[in-house]
Amino acid sequence: MTKKELIKIAFKEIDANRDKIIHFAESINREPEVGFQEIKTAAKVKAAFAGLCIKYQSDLAITGVRGMLAGGKEGPTLAVLAELDAIINRDHPLADKESGAAHGCGHFAQLAQLIAAAYGLKAIMKELSGRVVLFAVPAEEFINLEFREGLKSEGRIKYFGGKQELIRRGEFDNIDLVFMQHAQSDYPGRKAYISAGSNGFIGKSVRFIGRAAHAGAAPFKGINALNAFNIALTAIHAQRETFKDQDMVRVHPVITKGGDSVNTVPSEIKVELYVRARTIEAVKEVSFKVDRALKAGAMAVGAQVEITNIPGYLPVENNEKLRRIWEDNAAKLLGKENILSVGARSSSTDMGDLTQIKPGIHPYVGSFSGDLHSKDFKVADEEMSYLISAKISLLTIIDLLYDGALKAKEIIADFQPNLSKEEYLDLLDSLTYHTRWEYKS
Ligand SMILES: [Zn+2]
Ligand SMILES: [Zn+2]
Structure with a gap:
């Protein structure tokens, strides 16, 4: 099948499941949970995978869930990540009364994009090479330090970041490329960007x-x-x-x-x-x-x-080749003029840790309004925040794993990690x- 045909089938699947995807996003937004305690959120991801007949592993670094889709031919493994956790913001209109947890960082949209991409991929995966790991990861927000100290003293974690802990446990050992998209409200409308990196x-x-x-x-x-x-x-x-x-x-x-x-x-x-x-x-x-x-x-x-x-x-180091592929695909759906060039960010994410050891990118998509982490941060455009963003993700995956996963293999061959896993730990x-x-x- 041509790439064009694959895209058509995959997009059709996403559009056909539009209501389910939006409902899934809203359900997670309404029941926010903080890092390493995302029990209900993980259960919803598991239920979505089960509904799609996608095999998964769960309880990874306490709450992580990893679905897997295999292509028709052998090839590299690409992980698409989405974060399970919320922040604490008691003023947020959807804050959990008891814990104060609220989705002020928009991670629920990442999860919706992951499931939307899964709908599309499921229909075309046999035409691609390699594997796609759909990875819902815990505890991106570096908060609740006392609680995490407690988990550490019980021997349940060693590091406070979900991806850090997953790296330590070897959950990324067999993964060759990592990719995720984060919500943004820096620029109104249907815009996307990859920053030059982050602190x-x-x-x-x-x-x-x-x-x-x-x-x-x-x-x-x-x-x-x-x-x-x-x-x-x-x-x-x-x-x-x-x-x-x-x-x-x-x-x-x-x-x-x-x-x-x-x-x-x-x-x-x-x-x-x-x-x-x-x-x-x-x-x-x-x-x-x-x-x-x-x-x-x-x-x-x-x-x-x-x-x-x-x-x-650790600082985010976006992989240049992967960045260009993602930008081209984002431009196909949003128009070149809406793919912005943005300097480095002074905030931090544990995706930075992964980009030090694996080729990866951490772009920003969506159409949110309000300031990140504030009570006002919310979806301004459902179509963009869940569905179009998922399609950008899907186009990128297809590009990487089509034609014997040629592009993915090129990136992997060229990649010089800043740190080996051992050096990182x-x-x-x-x-x-x-x-x-x-x-x-
Ligand atoms: Zn955040
Ligand atoms: Zn975030």
Whole structure:
């Protein structure tokens, strides 16, 4: 069959199942769940796969679900990813009353696109070479750190990101290419883009330990941990002029415990912060400076500081060849003028981790309105957000796996990973540390 014929059949399948796809999207949007707890969401994905007679594995990294479609001939394996989780935003109109979970990042649209693409692929897969893994992955949002610490101490996860954990467990070992599409509201209307990449980050959980004393009667007997952090914060700000523009550094702390009672010298201050930057090297360099600043604050007042470093996500490196194929296909459906060229983003995703070890892309599609992660982020155009986006995905898959999967094979042959899986896991482990510091003369 010609490519044109395949596309016609696949698109017809998507259109014929339009109502089911939209209903599926809305059902997930209405029952948001946060990372590693996406039980109902995963059940809906499993039910959709079962309805399509697609074999799947489930409970991968706790909630992940992976469907598989085999082509008529042997060839490479392409994974199409969709994220299961929501964020926490209690103000969101569809927020879960108890957990505060809400789909403020639009991941429900990714899942709808995955199932829509499955309808199309199912009808034409025998004409393609290789395999398509339809992978609903858990926990993209790096949140609920205390809950994830709990999972870690129970031995249920080692890393806090769903894709990180799936990589560690070998769930991507037999996958050659990775691809997903994320919702966007940056540009109104039917527009799509691949950014030049995105930041990586690490998280820090920091504790300043001083000594309590009566704040009025005997502050000279105390060690003020709040003052230690105040100096540390100023010291962090003093680093900012050393950050290079091209590294797109972001350092953003919050105080999660600021003292106990106003008449007592604060003896314990807790802080969480992220260090984000465009390259792994820059993240490490700035992390070192931030640690130095934290220690300077402790040193100045004679406090102690505990720093727990948690590896966050690595920068996204979009594969150039895959990018061009996706852009061409997006242009076929949206018009060339609606495929935008956009600079690197300073936000982060664990898709970055995958693009360091596999050829992959992380484009933005859809027609959402409102700001990402805000209560107003919602679908503005169902057709675009679910169906046309799924068709872009489908065209890309067909392009890669048609004609003996020639294009996929070319990309795989050319790909030079930044890191091997082993180097990647070693890197995450090297970024994981706990230190307690105090000045000794
Ligand atoms: Zn998000
Ligand atoms: Zn997201």
